[in-house]
Amino acid sequence: MKNFIVASLAVAGFMSSAAFAASSGTPRLDATLVDGWLEVAPVTREINLAQTGTLTARNGRAGFVKNNFDFTVSANVAAGVNDDGTRSRFGVIAGSNKGYNVFTGSSVGGSISQCGAQLTDKSIANLGASLVTNANLVLNNANGCGRSL
Secondary structure: OHHHHHHHHHHHHHHHHHHHHHHHOOOOOOEEOOEEEEEEEOOOOOOOOOEEEEEEOOHHHOOOOOOOEEEEEOOOEEEEEEEEOOOOEEEEEEEEOOOOOEEEEEOOOOOEEEOOOOOOOOOOOOHHHHHOOHHHEOOOOHHHEOOOO
16 A cells, blocks of 8 residues: 555656646757857856756767767856867856855866856846856866866
8 A cells, every 4th residue: 555655656756747747838058069169058048947958069079078868957047168179178157146255166177166256246136147158267277267266
């Protein structure tokens, strides 16, 4: 009897989550990597929703990323990447429109960390998400950070 109840609850949970996902209509963030900067999750999209997508590797395995992969971007987060296949390195930058920091990381530095000083002006539109730019992701710097402390 216990197995029947557990199985029933599992099926009910799966069906309700599948129905919610199908009815939510959240657009996917599918993108193909390019040589250099790519804004994966722009601040101009429906940023208050978590979204999924697939990053497709560059043709002929030309980039640092060799295989396609799925990803999820949390609600209120903007994100970008830089695929530098020529120098065999990859970087990522992300920031929240409700937070005061931007975070970067690269295959050169090996970790994700706060990039630059924390914002202190609360009137800046989109706060930390406004810092998700190509200029702030510099793969020549430690952890890809292009902002000063």
